[in-house]
Amino acid sequence: MYGVCGCCGALRPRYKRLVDNIFPEDPEDGLVKTNMEKLTFYALSAPEKLDRIGAYLSERLIRDVGRHRYGYVCIAMEALDQLLMACHCQSINLFVESFLKMVAKLLESEKPNLQILGTNSFVKFANIEEDTPSYHRSYDFFVSRFSEMCHSSHDDMEIKTKIRMSGIKGLQGVVRKTVNDELQANIWDPQHMDKIVPSLLFNLQHVEEAESRSPSPLQAPEKEKENPAELAERCLRELLGRAAFGNIKNAIKPVLIHLDNHSLWEPKVFAIRCFKIIMYSIQPQHSHLVIQQLLSHLDANSRSAATVRAGIVEVLSEAAVIAATGSVGPTVLEMFNTLLRQLRLSIDYALTGSYDGAISLGTKIIKEHEERMFQEAVIKTIGSFASTLPTYQRSEVILFIMSKVPLPSLHHPMETGKTGENRNRLTQIMLLKSLLQVSTGFQCNNMMSALPSNFLDRLLSTALMEDAEIRLFVLEILISFIDRHGNRHKFSTISTLSDISVLKLKVDKCSRQDTVFMKKHSQQLYRHIYLSCKEETNIQKHYEALYGLLALISIELANEEVVVDLIRLVLAVQDVAQVNEENLPVYNRCALYALGAAYLNLISQLTTVPAFCQHIHEVIETRKKEAPYMLPEDVFVERPRLSQNLDGVVIELLFRQSKISEVLGGSGYNSDRLCLPYIPQLTDEDRLSKRKSIGETISLQVEVESRNSPEKEERVPAEEITYETLKKAIVDSVAVEEQERERRRQVVEKFQKAPFEEIAAHCGARASLLQSKLNQIFEITIRPPPSPSGTITAAYGQPQNHSIPVYEMKFPDLCVY
Numbered sequence: 148m149y150g151v152c153g154c155c156g157a158l159r160p161r162y163k164r165l166v167d168n169i170f171p172e173d174p175e176d177g178l179v180k181t182n183m184e185k186l187t188f189y190a191l192s193a194p195e196k197l198d199r200i201g202a203y204l205s206e207r208l209i210r211d212v213g214r215h216r217y218g219y220v221c222i223a224m225e226a227l228d229q230l231l232m233a234c235h236c237q238s239i240n241l242f243v244e245s246f247l248k249m250v251a252k253l254l255e256s257e258k259p260n261l262q263i264l265g266t267n268s269f270v271k272f273a274n275i276e277e278d279t280p281s282y283h284r285s286y287d288f289f290v291s292r293f294s295e296m297c298h299s300s301h302d303d304m305e306i307k308t309k310i311r312m313s314g315i316k317g318l319q320g321v322v323r324k325t326v327n328d329e330l331q332a333n334i335w336d337p338q339h340m341d342k343i344v345p346s347l348l349f350n351l352q353h354v355e356e357a358e359s360r361s362p363s364p365l366q367a368p369e370k371e372k373e374n375p376a377e378l379a380e381r382c383l384r385e386l387l388g389r390a391a392f393g394n395i396k397n398a399i400k401p402v403l404i405h406l407d408n409h410s411l412w413e414p415k416v417f418a419i420r421c422f423k424i425i426m427y428s429i430q431p432q433h434s435h436l437v438i439q440q441l442l443s444h445l446d447a448n449s450r451s452a453a454t455v456r457a458g459i460v461e462v463l464s465e466a467a468v469i470a471a472t473g474s475v476g477p478t479v480l481e482m483f484n485t486l487l488r489q490l491r492l493s494i495d496y497a498l499t500g501s502y503d504g505a506i507s508l509g510t511k512i513i514k515e516h517e518e519r520m521f522q523e524a525v526i527k528t529i530g531s532f533a534s535t536l537p538t539y540q541r542s543e544v545i546l547f548i549m550s551k552v553p554l555p556s557l558h559h560p561m562e563t564g565k566t567g568e569n570r571n572r573l574t575q576i577m578l579l580k581s582l583l584q585v586s587t588g589f590q591c592n593n594m595m596s597a598l599p600s601n602f603l604d605r606l607l608s609t610a611l612m613e614d615a616e617i618r619l620f621v622l623e624i625l626i627s628f629i630d631r632h633g634n635r636h637k638f639s640t641i642s643t644l645s646d647i648s649v650l651k652l653k654v655d656k657c658s659r660q661d662t663v664f665m666k667k668h669s670q671q672l673y674r675h676i677y678l679s680c681k682e683e684t685n686i687q688k689h690y691e692a693l694y695g696l697l698a699l700i701s702i703e704l705a706n707e708e709v710v711v712d713l714i715r716l717v718l719a720v721q722d723v724a725q726v727n728e729e730n731l732p733v734y735n736r737c738a739l740y741a742l743g744a745a746y747l748n749l750i751s752q753l754t755t756v757p758a759f760c761q762h763i764h765e766v767i768e769t770r771k772k773e774a775p776y777m778l779p780e781d782v783f784v785e786r787p788r789l790s791q792n793l794d795g796v797v798i799e800l801l802f803r804q805s806k807i808s809e810v811l812g813g814s815g816y817n818s819d820r821l822c823l824p825y826i827p828q829l830t831d832e833d834r835l836s837k838r839k840s841i842g843e844t845i846s847l848q849v850e851v852e853s854r855n856s857p858e859k860e861e862r863v864p865a866e867e868i869t870y871e872t873l874k875k876a877i878v879d880s881v882a883v884e885e886q887e888r889e890r891r892r893q894v895v896e897k898f899q900k901a902p903f904e905e906i907a908a909h910c911g912a913r914a915s916l917l918q919s920k921l922n923q924i925f926e927i928t929i930r931p932p933p934s935p936s937g938t939i940t941a942a943y944g945q946p947q948n949h950s951i952p953v954y955e956m957k958f959p960d961l962c963v964y
Contacts, residue, residue: 162196165189166203169226174218178225186226187233197234201227201245208249212256220261224249224268231272243284246272254292259306262296266313266320273320286321290339293317297346297379311350311375318343319382326389335394343386344401350379352409352417380424387428395429395436403444412458422462426469434470441466442485449492450502453517456489457524464528468535479540480547483529487551487578490525493518494573522577530584538591545585549605552578572614579609579620586627594664594704597628603668610675615684622679622692625672629699638695641741641779643748643767654702654753661704669709672700673716674827680720680739681729687783690738697746701753710754711811711820717743718804719825725796733789740777744770747802758810766802774800 168182190197208223227246234242246268253265269289296314301307322343325334334343353376390398402421411417425437441463448455467482496502497518533544553571591597598606610621626635632653644650679685679693701713723729724739731739744767751763767778775781776790777800804822812818898906 160199162186162189162193162200163203166200166207166226170207170219170222174216174222178222183226183229187229190230190234194234197230197242198245200230201242205245205249209252212252212261217258217261220253221264224253224264228268228271231275243272247284247289251288251292254289254296259301259310263309263313266293266296266317270316270320273324286325286334287339289317289321290334290342293321294342294346297375298349308375312378314346315350315375315378315382318346319378319385322382322386322389326386335390335397337397337400340397341401341404344383344398345405347379347383347386348402348405348421350375351383351421352411383424384428387425388430390429390433392433392436395433396440399425399437399440403440407448412455412462415458415461418458418462419465422466423469426466434466437466438463438470438482442482445485445489449489453493453496453514453521456493457517457521460486460489460521460524460528464524464531467528467532479536479544482532483544483547486525486529487548487581490522490577490581491574493522493525494570494577498569498573526577526580526584529581530587533585534588538589541585541589542591542596545582545589546599546602548578548582548585549602552582552605552609554605554608572617575609575612575614575617576620579617579624583620583624583627586624589627590631591628592631592658593660594628595660595667598664598668600668603671607671607675610679613684615682615686615689618679618682619689619692622689622696626692626695626699629696629703631703634699634702635695638698639691641691641694641745641783643745643778643780645764647749647752652702657704657706657709662706665704665706665709669712670827673712673825677716677719677825677827680742681723681731683729683731683735685735685738687738690742690783694742694745698749701750705753707816708820710750711817712825714747714750714807714811715804715821715823715825717746718802718807721802722824724793725801727793733791733793734782734787736793737776737782737787737789741779741782743802744777745779754811754814756811756814758813759807762806762810763802766800769799 165182165186169179169186171177171179186200190200204223204227208220211217211219211223227249230242231246250265250269250272253261253268256262256265293314296310296317299307299310299314301310322334333339387398402425406412406418406421422437422441426434429437441459445456445459445463448459463482496513497515500513502513529548533541536544553574589597606621606624610618612618632655634650634652637650637652676693676696679689682689697713697717701710705713720739721743724731724736724743727736744763747763748767751760770777774790774796776788777796781788804824808818808821811821
């Protein structure tokens with residue numbers, strides 16, 4: 148029956164006759180359009196025949212492919228495309244299965260033209276919105292085949308480009324067809340993402356190869372359109388833009404693996420480009436997921452080469468800055484914690500020389516300069532990310548970093564030994580560098596919020612350390628916090644300007660919050676400035692930072708009381724250089740003289756008191772003539788001009804406290820306070836700091852001076868407190884505490900075990916003793932008023948006041964009105 152129907156054309160089914168009629172005798176003539184219109188009308192009129200039409204077309208196409216009749220293959224695919232575009236009935240699912248079967252057949256071919264033809268048909272199909280869902284359709288083959296085409300290595304450059312372009316378009320079609328349809332295959336599964344994402348990155352990576360050709364100006368737009376790198380970038384952006392919250396991880400992980408496998412972290416240019424594409428393509432609320440992935444990858448590569456870790460950190464820096472404009476969420480402290488942990492690990496690697504802490508035959512030797520490069524990258528990342536955070540988050544980050552700095556305290560023991568000391572020092576330097584990066588540009592109107600007590604205490608305690616580099620970082624950090632109007636660079640060099648108006652300083656009135664801050668912390672700041680000035684290891688940068696700090700306090704936080712204290716502080720620094728109890732070198736003494744001259748010149752012009760300005764100007768002019776080595780212009784230069792003898796400095800070269808207190812007192816300043824010399828007090832920080840002795844930190848001479856004598860010639864001999872005296876005081880205090888504890892124990896035991904009568908008698912006796920003492924006090928303090936008539940003499944010759952009632956007293960006539 149079927150054989151007879153096959154031989155007789157008139158007996159064949161109508162759909163087969165209509166399909167056969169669309170093929171011309173000569174394939175070069177192309178599709179017969181009139182017959183194609185008839186086939187389309189028949190498919191629309193009888194949709195139940197659509198699946199049979201598709202199966203028959205598929206059969207013919209497979210036969211033509213096998214016979215290498217590629218002209219008829221193209222006609223069959225064109226017919227299928229037109230049927231797909233025209234038909235949207237419920238029976239289209241079975242037709243689609245035949246269509247996908249034919250596309251797969253073309254993609255399996257070794258002919259590039261057939262692969263491109265099949266891809267183009269699939270892309271057209273991907274753009275069609277189907278009316279009915281499909282529950283059993285699979286695109287695994289297409290994902291694999293299109294990914295393979297993206298990696299084409301055909302000998303012909305033009306054909307290779309076309310195949311790669313087709314592969315990218317095919318992947319783009321698969322994404323569009325499946326990403327928004329929950330009933331379709333989940334394209335976000337790792338098995339698919341591990342093929343799609345690396346294929347796109349592979350074409351992005353070879354952008355230089357595509358751009359190496361130089362097309363003619365007329366062909367440039369067409370060539371630019373055929374660039375696989377740009378098409379891959381658009382496809383990747385589209386893929387990431389469609390990613391939901393739960394799919395970000397599966398999309399990012401293949402990127403990290405691809406960069407690892409191809410060693411693309413070290414040049415870091417391509418890695419940064421990839422993550423910029425990612426960060427600008429995903430939804431802003433998903434940014435923190437990418438940051439978390441990068442942080443986890445950095446931890447996973449903690450034992451990789453320093454160049455690899457540095458590349459990851461720089462990519463993290465770029466991504467974090469972009470993410471900060473969106474929503475970072477809870478990732479802020481997690482990111483800083485990870486970076487600080489990597490910083491400590493890098494310090495350990497640099498000290499030990501290996502990743503395992505011990506060098507063996509199979510250990511990878513670490514290059515110190517590469518670790519240093521990685522540490523600088525981490526610090527830069529911390530600063531760049533912190534600069535994008537709001538003020539409240541930035542304050543939290545500052546406190547968090549400061550809490551990680553190892554300090555010599557009772558609650559934060561330091562590591563001992565040479566290796567431990569080196570690790571502590573390097574950790575302190577790196578964390579303070581990070582803190583300086585975070586504090587740069589920090590703007591906070593309330594200094595109490597910017598420098599809370601717990602942060603300021605820890606920060607200033609590092610200013611007492613022996614390491615000059617650490618002390619310099621502390622000064623720079625303080626300057627960054629205090630400078631809120633951008634005046635820091637105007638004090639980068641120390642000088643005695645005759646007119647400070649050329650600096651164009653931005654000065655605002657001291658706010659109430661600043662006044663409260665200075666009342667609470669001013670003495671603490673002054674003390675550390677004073678102690679920093681006395682350091683032997685100070686260099687020019689330290690004095691420049693000290694000058695900048697004094698100047699910024701005067702501009703940002705100063706009221707009349709603060710000005711008075713700052714002048715006292717600088718005069719005390721001048722005394723340090725003059726008396727030289729610390730045995731400072733000549734350069735340090737000259738630097739202190741010059742520092743005092745520069746600051747007093749500045750503050751005198753800020754206060755605008757003519758007599759004060761005149762005194763400062765006279766001393767500076769005298770120094771210019773007789774002692775230029777006491778001015779900053781001769782000291783803070785590349786080759787300082789110093790004096791070999793500073794012991795016999797005449798009074799005309801010094802700023803006199805009595806003169807300054809006199810001229811400022813006449814302008815309303817507190818002259819009594821100005822007359823008092825500045826003397827810092829010893830605190831626990833000195834005992835916990837790394838000093839050779841407490842006496843090196845501050846003088847402990849307790850002097851009792853007679854303030855009634857203006858010349859203060861008579862003085863009580865000073866009691867020198869030595870180490871033995873302090874030790875004895877500590878031991879005695881411990882013994883007193885033990886005795887007090889024992890006495891309390893006996894009292895409690897007595898009240899617990901003694902009879903009630905004994906306790907009552909004891910308490911009664913104490914009450915009687917107390918009452919008698921009160922009576923004596925009342926008798927001494929409460930006396931009757933003296934008699935206006937005078938006194939009478941008692942039997943023993945002592946004068947005795949006689950009490951006379953008020954109504955009997957005789958008043959003078961002047962009291963009567």
